[in-house]
Amino acid sequence: MSLLELDEVSVTYRIAAGDVPAVRGVSLSLEAGEAVGLAGESGSGKSSVAMALLRLLPRSARVDGRILLDGEDVLAMKWGRLRAVRWSEASIVFQGAQHGLNPVQRIGDQIAEPLLVHNLATPSEASMRVRELLEQVGLPTWRARSYPHELSGGQRQRVMIAMALACSPRLIIADEPTTALDLMVQAQVLTLIRKLIAEHDISLLMISHDLSVLADVCDRLAIMYAGRLVEAGPASADFRHPYSQALAAAFPTVGDPASRLAPRGLAGDPPDPQQLPGGCAFHPRCPVAIDDCSTAPVDLRDVGPGRTAACLLVGRSLARGN
Ligand SMILES: Nc1ncnc2c1ncn2[C@@H]1O[C@H](COP(=O)(O)OP(=O)(O)OP(=O)(O)O)[C@@H](O)[C@H]1O
Numbered sequence: 001m002s003l004l005e006l007d008e009v010s011v012t013y014r015i016a017a018g019d020v021p022a023v024r025g026v027s028l029s030l031e032a033g034e035a036v037g038l039a040g041e042s043g044s045g046k047s048s049v050a051m052a053l054l055r056l057l058p059r060s061a062r063v064d065g066r067i068l069l070d071g072e073d074v075l076a077m078k079w080g081r082l083r084a085v086r087w088s089e090a091s092i093v094f095q096g097a098q099h100g101l102n103p104v105q106r107i108g109d110q111i112a113e114p115l116l117v118h119n120l121a122t123p124s125e126a127s128m129r130v131r132e133l134l135e136q137v138g139l140p141t142w143r144a145r146s147y148p149h150e151l152s153g154g155q156r157q158r159v160m161i162a163m164a165l166a167c168s169p170r171l172i173i174a175d176e177p178t179t180a181l182d183l184m185v186q187a188q189v190l191t192l193i194r195k196l197i198a199e200h201d202i203s204l205l206m207i208s209h210d211l212s213v214l215a216d217v218c219d220r221l222a223i224m225y226a227g228r229l230v231e232a233g234p235a236s237a238d239f240r241h242p243y244s245q246a247l248a249a250a251f252p253t254v255g256d257p258a259s260r261l262a263p264r265g266l267a268g269d270p271p272d273p274q275q276l277p278g279g280c281a282f283h284p285r286c287p288v289a290i291d292d293c294s295t296a297p298v299d300l301r302d303v304g305p306g307r308t309a310a311c312l313l314v315g316r317s318l319a320r321g322n
Contacts (some may be wrong), residue, residue: 002036004029004067004202006027006067006142006154008026010066012064013060013061020273025065026239030205030215032201035197036128036204037206037211037221037222039221039244039247039269040209041225041247044226046224047095053090053173055312055314056092062309071089087166088167089169091114091191092172092175094175095161095175095177102148107147111130111166113163114163136165137161137162137165153180154185154188157189158189158192173207190213204217211223212251223239226282231300231307233306240309241310241311241314242306242313245284249266267285280293280294281311290313
């Protein structure tokens, strides 16, 4: 049994202007000990997937499909069970540490909070655990008495990671954990994440718009476009879907400043979810699209060992001369 299984998961926001289909039928599984990356441009629905996993979406969002965490149906959980699952079985590290920390509470108290709220430790056990966690994320133990504004962005992100580890969850969901950081600090935090998931046998679902960041940490990658998965496969192998290829070309290597300044291969903008093009939603931006791409429905299908892609043209690539 997979640790996490998403079966045809959709997220629809209801707003005054109608329904926003942000996530459309995403199926994905994550095995124990595995690190899976979820990539896609801004607005592709990655964060909506992450928030749906622990039912953290606003009330305006409707989630359909099934989400199984260690075999248990997250969408059917009673409130008390859901609270127990959050932090202890799965926790989230959010984008930009500054949003996740309370500015008027000491770092140590914030890390201890999930342990105390879940009755997993006495106050003295919790403060010992806080020291241990600070060491694990590479911060001196005296930092427990600091306030968030006394820390750099990288140090705050380390605190967020310590909080996520506090209750020893089996799964960590990391949503753009390094996006707000400068390149050197980004590399240090990625190294830390790699080390912690290996040492503690934690599964990771990591979300980023930057495929090179994900490829650095993850075993498998799944690519989203306009709310759908367009490709999933091993992180090491070559991508087959034209969108994945364009995204990979836009971010060729971790921390390459040139690629940030001049993303290649991705002209135009993603579609408005309320006005999705027919056929393959990527066809208006696709450099190799043919007429059928604008009309024919495209589902994920096997295109190689452990790899699926939703593109009519994959497999016809020789004929296209690529
Ligand atoms: N509360 C909301 N109400 C209405 N629409 C929303 C809401 N939250 C997100 N959306 C829309 O859902 C779509 C997917 O957004 P989401 O944040 O999941 O994408 P993302 O890939 O994580 O992007 P980013 O990297 O910018 O966070 C977008 O079109 C977004 O505008």
